[in-house]
Amino acid sequence: MVGNAIKKFLSLLPQPVLGSIERLMQDAQGKGWGAATLSNEVRAIKKLLGGSFEPSVAFDVGANNGEWAAEFHGIFPNAKIYCFEPSSRATEVLTARFSKNPSIVLENIALSDQNGEETLWFDSPGSGLASLVKRDLTQFGIDYSSSESVQVTTLNSYCSKYGVLPVVIKLDIEGNELKALQGGESILESVQVIQFEFGGTNIDSRTYFRDFFQFLSTRGFKIYRLGPRGLTLITIAREEDEIFRVTNYFAYKDK
Numbered sequence: 398m399v400g401n402a403i404k405k406f407l408s409l410l411p412q413p414v415l416g417s418i419e420r421l422m423q424d425a426q427g428k429g430w431g432a433a434t435l436s437n438e439v440r441a442i443k444k445l446l447g448g449s450f451e452p453s454v455a456f457d458v459g460a461n462n463g464e465w466a467a468e469f470h471g472i473f474p475n476a477k478i479y480c481f482e483p484s485s486r487a488t489e490v491l492t493a494r495f496s497k498n499p500s501i502v503l504e505n506i507a508l509s510d511q512n513g514e515e516t517l518w519f520d521s522p523g524s525g526l527a528s529l530v531k532r533d534l535t536q537f538g539i540d541y542s543s544s545e546s547v548q549v550t551t552l553n554s555y556c557s558k559y560g561v562l563p564v565v566i567k568l569d570i571e572g573n574e575l576k577a578l579q580g581g582e583s584i585l586e587s588v589q590v591i592q593f594e595f596g597g598t599n600i601d602s603r604t605y606f607r608d609f610f611q612f613l614s615t616r617g618f619k620i621y622r623l624g625p626r627g628l629t630l631i632t633i634a635r636e637e638d639e640i641f642r643v644t645n646y647f648a649y650k651d652k
Contacts, residue, residue: 427624429642431594434623438645439468441623442565442590445649452476452564452589456552458508458577459570461525462490466501469567476500479561483507483547486523507549509573510580517547528571532601552581562587572598575608585616589650596643609646610634618648 423429431438446452451473457466460480470478479502480495482488488505495501507515507529519527520539526532529549534541556562566581566588568574574593578585591613595606610620611634621628623645631638631646 423640423642425625427622427629428638428640428644429596430624431596431643431645434645435464435468437623438465438567438592439472441621441628441645441647442469442592443472444628445590445621445647446565454479454561454563455565456481456563456567458566458568460491460503461487461569462523463494465567465569466495469565470498470500474500476565477502479504479563481506481508483517483529483549484519484523484527485545487527490523504555505548506555507547507573508552508555508570508577508580509549510551510576512550512554513548514546515549516544518542518544526571528573528598528601530572530598530602532572532598552577553583554580556581556584564588565590566592568593572602572604575602575604575612578609578612582616591618591648593646593648594643595641595646597641600641606638606646607634609648613648616650618650621647621649623647 420429453476455469455476455478457478457480460466460482463480466478466480469476477500480491481504482491483506488503491503495503507517509515509529515529517527517529518531518541520541520543532541562584568577568591570577593609595609599605610631613620620631622631628647
């Protein structure tokens, strides 16, 4: 009875009001809440790992200007952080910021599912929107036609070459996150937490939350979504989770 009354009330509301309510309800669940939650993200990793545990190695994949790395370093000062950033302009920023910090290693390279050379697309040099995926952002009035050639490797290749295994991996590479995971399948046994961003870029890369859920859950990871109330365990990939607004997910494997 109450449910029917609510449905009737909602049906009388103007469409713009319904749209606002829809976004508020999504935000409350963490869907679309991930655009400016940096400190919450690292605290979520700390909670998953346990209060006193400090990871020895973390990979910041898609480091851009180093905000995540700086936040992570502040909470885990003894961890070695490897920043992967293919953009030449963003790498200049990272170098100026971290070159004197022995805890942070800078790698001017992209991670994907193959080794070689690819095109990095962007709207402006050093942009946080830069991606190996050629996005269509014309509806937002964004010219996404600038590019540069960048070196690409896989997690498997990099870890094998340098003899390093991450405990934490953060992925924010504008739609190429699943390929990066697929290129690191042999090293995932050592990983405890994988943070990955999901949003509008996944429309252009044609990847879905279900793809991440299946890939990670079949490899022993539990999947969580970060929201205003903290971490929510996701036990099944539902159609309602295919929301292409910036959302942060965390995959955790208990060692």
